[in-house]
Amino acid sequence: MAGRGEIVAIGSELTSGLVAEGNAAAVARKLLEAGLEVSAITCVGDEPAAIEDALTRALSRSAFVVVTGGLGPTDDDLTTQVAAAALGRELIFDPEFLSHVENFFRSQDIRVSRDMRKLARIPEGAYFLDPEGQTCGYYLEQDGKLIFFLPGVPAEAGRLAAEKVLPLLMESLPDLAVVRRRTLRIFGLEEFDISELVETVRRRDVGFSFLPVFPAHLLILMAKGAEANEVEARLAEVAAEVRRRLGESVYGEGEESLEAVVGRLLRERGQRLAVAESCTGGLTSHMLTEVAGSSDYFERGLVTYSNRAKVELLGVPEDIIERFGAVSSECAALMAQGIRERAGADYGLSVTGIAGPAGGSAEKPVGTVWFGLASAQGVATRQKRFRGTRPDIKLQAAWTALDFLRRQA
Amino acid sequence: MAGRGEIVAIGSELTSGLVAEGNAAAVARKLLEAGLEVSAITCVGDEPAAIEDALTRALSRSAFVVVTGGLGPTDDDLTTQVAAAALGRELIFDPEFLSHVENFFRSQDIRVSRDMRKLARIPEGAYFLDPEGQTCGYYLEQDGKLIFFLPGVPAEAGRLAAEKVLPLLMESLPDLAVVRRRTLRIFGLEEFDISELVETVRRRDVGFSFLPVFPAHLLILMAKGAEANEVEARLAEVAAEVRRRLGESVYGEGEESLEAVVGRLLRERGQRLAVAESCTGGLTSHMLTEVAGSSDYFERGLVTYSNRAKVELLGVPEDIIERFGAVSSECAALMAQGIRERAGADYGLSVTGIAGPAGGSAEKPVGTVWFGLASAQGVATRQKRFRGTRPDIKLQAAWTALDFLRRQA
Numbered sequence: 001m002a003g004r005g006e007i008v009a010i011g012s013e014l015t016s017g018l019v020a021e022g023n024a025a026a027v028a029r030k031l032l033e034a035g036l037e038v039s040a041i042t043c044v045g046d047e048p049a050a051i052e053d054a055l056t057r058a059l060s061r062s063a064f065v066v067v068t069g070g071l072g073p074t075d076d077d078l079t080t081q082v083a084a085a086a087l088g089r090e091l092i093f094d095p096e097f098l099s100h101v102e103n104f105f106r107s108q109d110i111r112v113s114r115d116m117r118k119l120a121r122i123p124e125g126a127y128f129l130d131p132e133g134q135t136c137g138y139y140l141e142q143d144g145k146l147i148f149f150l151p152g153v154p155a156e157a158g159r160l161a162a163e164k165v166l167p168l169l170m171e172s173l174p175d176l177a178v179v180r181r182r183t184l185r186i187f188g189l190e191e192f193d194i195s196e197l198v199e200t201v202r203r204r205d206v207g208f209s210f211l212p213v214f215p216a217h218l219l220i221l222m223a224k225g226a227e228a229n230e231v232e233a234r235l236a237e238v239a240a241e242v243r244r245r246l247g248e249s250v251y252g253e254g255e256e257s258l259e260a261v262v263g264r265l266l267r268e269r270g271q272r273l274a275v276a277e278s279c280t281g282g283l284t285s286h287m288l289t290e291v292a293g294s295s296d297y298f299e300r301g302l303v304t305y306s307n308r309a310k311v312e313l314l315g316v317p318e319d320i321i322e323r324f325g326a327v328s329s330e331c332a333a334l335m336a337q338g339i340r341e342r343a344g345a346d347y348g349l350s351v352t353g354i355a356g357p358a359g360g361s362a363e364k365p366v367g368t369v370w371f372g373l374a375s376a377q378g379v380a381t382r383q384k385r386f387r388g389t390r391p392d393i394k395l396q397a398a399w400t401a402l403d404f405l406r407r408q409a
Numbered sequence: 410m411a412g413r414g415e416i417v418a419i420g421s422e423l424t425s426g427l428v429a430e431g432n433a434a435a436v437a438r439k440l441l442e443a444g445l446e447v448s449a450i451t452c453v454g455d456e457p458a459a460i461e462d463a464l465t466r467a468l469s470r471s472a473f474v475v476v477t478g479g480l481g482p483t484d485d486d487l488t489t490q491v492a493a494a495a496l497g498r499e500l501i502f503d504p505e506f507l508s509h510v511e512n513f514f515r516s517q518d519i520r521v522s523r524d525m526r527k528l529a530r531i532p533e534g535a536y537f538l539d540p541e542g543q544t545c546g547y548y549l550e551q552d553g554k555l556i557f558f559l560p561g562v563p564a565e566a567g568r569l570a571a572e573k574v575l576p577l578l579m580e581s582l583p584d585l586a587v588v589r590r591r592t593l594r595i596f597g598l599e600e601f602d603i604s605e606l607v608e609t610v611r612r613r614d615v616g617f618s619f620l621p622v623f624p625a626h627l628l629i630l631m632a633k634g635a636e637a638n639e640v641e642a643r644l645a646e647v648a649a650e651v652r653r654r655l656g657e658s659v660y661g662e663g664e665e666s667l668e669a670v671v672g673r674l675l676r677e678r679g680q681r682l683a684v685a686e687s688c689t690g691g692l693t694s695h696m697l698t699e700v701a702g703s704s705d706y707f708e709r710g711l712v713t714y715s716n717r718a719k720v721e722l723l724g725v726p727e728d729i730i731e732r733f734g735a736v737s738s739e740c741a742a743l744m745a746q747g748i749r750e751r752a753g754a755d756y757g758l759s760v761t762g763i764a765g766p767a768g769g770s771a772e773k774p775v776g777t778v779w780f781g782l783a784s785a786q787g788v789a790t791r792q793k794r795f796r797g798t799r800p801d802i803k804l805q806a807a808w809t810a811l812d813f814l815r816r817q818a
Contacts, residue, residue, distance in 0.1 A: 012618060013618060013620050013629075014434070014450065015437060015446075015447045015448065015449065015450060016437055016438070016441050016446075016447070016618075017433070017434040017435065017436065017437030017438030017439070017440075017441060017447070018434075018438065018618070018620055018627070018629060019434065019620065019622070020429045020430055020431040020433075020434040020563075021429055021430045021433075021434070021450070021452075022429040024426070024429075024430075024452075025423070025426040025427075025428065025429040025430070026426065027426065028424060028425055028426030029425070029426030029427065030426070031426075032425050032426060037424075037425075038424045038425070038426070039424065039453070039454065039456075039459060040424065040451060040452065040453050040459060040463065041423065041424055041430070041451070041452040041453075042449060042450070042451050042452075043430075043433075043449065043450040043451075043452075044448070044449050044450075045448065047448075050448055050449060054449065073601075074604055074619060076617075076618065076619075108796070110599060110601070111599070111601055111602065113601045113604075113605060115601070115604070153621075154429075190519060190520070192482075192519065192520055192522045192524070193520065195483060195522075195524075196522065208485075209421060209422060209425075209427070209485065210483065211422050211427055211428060212562075213428070218427070220422075220427060275712075280695075280698075281694055281695050281697070281698025281699070281703070281707075281710070282691035282692065282693070282694030282695035282696075282697075282698060282710050282712065283691065283695040283698075284691070285690055285691030285694075285695075285712040286689075286690050286691035286692040286694075286695045286803075288690070288691075289689075289690025289691060289692075289712070289714065289764075289803070290690070290799065290800055290803070292765070292766050292767070292799055293767065294690070294714075295714055295715070295768075298690075298714050299714060299715050299717075299718065300711070300712055300713055300714050300715060300718035300722070301690070301691050301711075301712030301714070302709070302710075302711055302712070302722075303684075303691065303694040303698070303709055303710030303711070303712070304709055305698065305703075305704055305707050305708060305709050305710070306704070306708050306709060308708075309708065309709035309752070312751075313709070313711075313722070342721075343718070355698075356701070357701050358701070358702065387517070390699065390701055391699055394695075394698070394699070
């Protein structure tokens with residue numbers, strides 16, 4: 001099909017497994033939003049033969065190629081030299097671009113080094129994507145196809161893909177299909193359950209992809225067609241039916257995070273929240289405060305890790321902890337009420353559990369977590385048992401706490 | 410060379426950019442630790458032609474192939490069917506494996522669905538990697554080369570790679586080179602500075618890779634040879650010299666995180682820590698409590714987001730906040746002293762700043778953060794200005810707080 005391209009990601013950190021490839025993903029996402037599909041992503045190390053092979057092969061079988069990585073100033077960054085040789089072009093030095101780069105670095109208080117000259121040397125006939133020098137990256141035309149070279153930093157690669165690569169490709173590749181995607185965000189169901197619940201909603205003209213993004217699941221609906229309104233209507237119909245089947249387990253759509261949804265609910269009602277957390281160790285508060293403007297509804301958070309902190313800061317009576325344990329419905333309820341009252345907040349949310357790997361018992365194994373939610377209506381508690389590593393358990397517990405608030409509030 | 414293989418990662422979520430490829434990275438890391446290099450990672454979508462092309466090409470040019478993803482029970486998981494067809498093999502159903510899978514799922518309280526039959530159907534002549542059915546995955550020999558099929562979940566793929574794939578490959582590929590890697594973890598220097606500081610340490614027989622893992626940098630040293638002792642000695646010599654050049658900016662080695670280093674220092678001295686954080690919103694406490702056993706030295710954390718919380722919970726006088734602002738050396742010092750005294754801890758660590766995007770001023774722009782560290786020796790403060798998004802600023806601030814403690818403690 002017309003719009004299919006390939007991405008070649010370069011860097012030995014990729015093939016050696018030091019980092020998961022993130023640039024190609026950032027670029028592919030931007031391209032697909034405009035109807036440009038990527039048929040393959042090839043990661044190769046910083047080796048001339050492998051880079052050349054991957055580049056020429058990608059060029060031979062696709063409508064365009066995006067190369068990411070290996071544009072930096074250090075010696076192991078080989079992309080530009082190898083590409084120039086493979087494409088039979090000289091390297092041309094652009095003093096004007098260099099002075100832009102140096103000025104930009106100075107404005108950011110980054111020291112300018114002589115290695116930066118390398119950033120201003122690109123294959124003959126290529127054009128810089130950002131002539132102002134804020135990021136390296138360039139493109140050229142070869143055999144009637146566009147090849148883009150982007151830096152190996154996901155945020156920069158994604159931005160250049162959206163702002164520079166896409167417009168150039170849209171112009172050079174006419175008759176692109178309209179592609180639309182809707183992402184439903186789901187928490188509290190297993191993949192099998194989701195799959196079964198939506199099974200009869202599936203239809204040929206809407207793609208369903210299930211994507212676990214621990215501890216949540218995404219259901220991505222995709223539709224293609226010639227006309228935007230029709231494609232969007234088709235997607236909307238399916239999305240509405242999926243939402244009916246999955247009910248409250250769908251916490252949001254698109255890019256909206258669980259903490260953003262919770263924040264939106266609180267803000268809409270002018271309510272304020274305070275958190276007392278033990279086993280999650282600050283993660284619940286951290287998630288809430290990732291949202292810009294969260295100070296409007298997040299009053300305070302206490303990480304009452306020790307029992308002493310629970311007694312002193314939340315007023316949980318010592319004998320309650322002795323009798324029922326810090327991981328108990330009683331303690332969770334008192335923590336939630338204590339933080340609500342002391343903070344003067346509308347909601348008090350508490351988490352207390354055993355994140356492990358030590359501290360479990362037969363009765364309360366690692367992963368046992370109690371949650372409390374106090375409001376003007378009183379206090380509710382619930383218990384969950386999570387599996388996994390310590391970070392896994394913390395993450396599931398913090399999500400469950402926020403989801404508890406979302407569903408009750 | 411003898412040990413070079415390729416990885417083929419399958420899944421439309423990869424080529425559409427919904428997720429960054431993590432399975433191949435997990436596998437490649439395990440392989441390289443045993444001297445098995447990966448020359449390319451190819452990601453293709455869930456499309457028969459693309460899967461077949463990637464698989465046969467990888468098989469034709471490398472010593473072994475690891476395929477990840479597309480083994481699941483749902484319809485869009487095509488790897489097994491396509492591989493069987495490409496390799497000219499029938500699919501064989503193994504009822505015993507299915508009953509193991511079902512028992513395992515039941516033991517984990519996961520509902521068993523009929524789709525799971527698919528997991529027990531593999532190409533003729535293939536062997537399950539985990540016959541007990543806890544994970545899917547199998548291998549077979551084709552044209553004298555081993556091909557492994559692993560599930561598309563990084564933790565499982567990594568575990569199978571280490572426990573099953575490696576021993577099988579080591580047996581089938583003799584004369585592997587000894588490869589050793591050492592990772593130095595650096596915080597507080599820019600890549601250019603690191604690169605210049607270590608420039609004269611570089612030598613031909615030790616590979617240097619610089620890897621930004623925001624907000625830290627990794628310097629990965631790699632050496633190859635015939636004999637383990639010699640390779641390790643060569644690496645040790647270079648690592649020691651790098652450490653001399655970079656000094657305290659090297660906070661750790663290998664997998665050890667900054668929070669684990671801080672925890673180790675506190676534990677060694679039997680000291681306890683309490684944290685009062687504002688703009689980091691719980692992230693500092695969250696990082697500290699990611700470490701198993703952190704309750705031994707982490708007493709409590711307060712997320713004093715509102716000024717009222719700073720006054721009530723830390724005893725910061727209201728007139729100090731009015732006179733100097735909550736983002737000031739004075740407030741940071743009083744927060745650190747307040748949390749130290751009230752928690753009865755050896756160290757009180759504070760963070761107060763402007764995470765943005767709103768709340769900045771000409772005098773105190775977004776990204777301005779003050780840190781305080783109180784101990785028996787008194788209180789010290791420092792200021793930093795960070796750039797980036799709100800999450801970026803929170804992350805840099807939490808790291809800087811922990812690093813402040815590491816360097817001073």
